[in-house]
Amino acid sequence: MSDLMHFEDFRAGQVFPLGTLTLSAEEVIAFASEFDPQPQHTDPEAAKRSLLGGLAASGWHLGALAMRMMVDGLFNKSTSMGSPGIDEVQWRKPVLVGDRLRLDGEVLDTRPSSRPDRGFVRFRFAMTRDEDARKGELVMMFVCSVMFKRRSAA
């Protein structure tokens, strides 16, 4: 399985484009009904009167959607061993139903673990608008470390 990305294949400054998605009302409401049942995430009429200005994704939902893009675009093509944590998540702008978004991951730095079979890669993931209006506007970012197997241990 040498085609999978290992710890040694990551370098500071690498950028991974991780695709686009368009937020649907069904999905926003389904996630929020289970995990974040507040009117701005579950009720299109009440959401218009909320601070966010319309039916908006839960911030936790945006994180989970980004995770899906990270898994499909990178982690399931790698020796990912999961993450010990996230340094910081910023929810910068409301994301409303119908908004088209893209995700990019940039490697900030890499360091071997004290356990010889693995190493840590620290990424900055940026979710931005991918539409003519406000293109490139940052809506969410997070800085996250991920463990990968080392080639020497494969």
Next chain:
Amino acid sequence: MWFEDVPLNQKITLGSYTFTEENIIAFAKRYDPQPFHVDVEAAKRSAYGGLIASGWHTAAVWMKLMLAHRRERIAAGAEQVQENYVSPGVRELRWLKPVRPGTTLIYTNESCAKREWKTRPEFGLIEGMNEARDEKGELYYSFINRVLIARKPA
């Protein structure tokens, strides 16, 4: 509750949640389909030795329990209904132990600091420490939440 009314340094139990094979796989199939979150057999061969919950699942459950706790307080007349809670982000999410099927985690929240929010001075920022522990008291997950709450009108 207004910004001014939020008590500091009081640990509140938000509630508990039992992770099962079913809810771990259901969440991860949609949002985090790495083998150790979705495939019992592949998970046995992974570094974790068995199925574990997605970190975003552990994180989203906090929101669910926080809102359920607030609904209970509102029903009991201990808190006024107020929709204007917005979070600019969270910090230092730490997944300290793998969450396996059958684990029940008890989530707590403790507001630790109040800060000015210069861009929207009608709000104040509350920072809180949040933990999820099992019934033996072992810490599985922690993070710092940040929420903007309206200030009491002058």
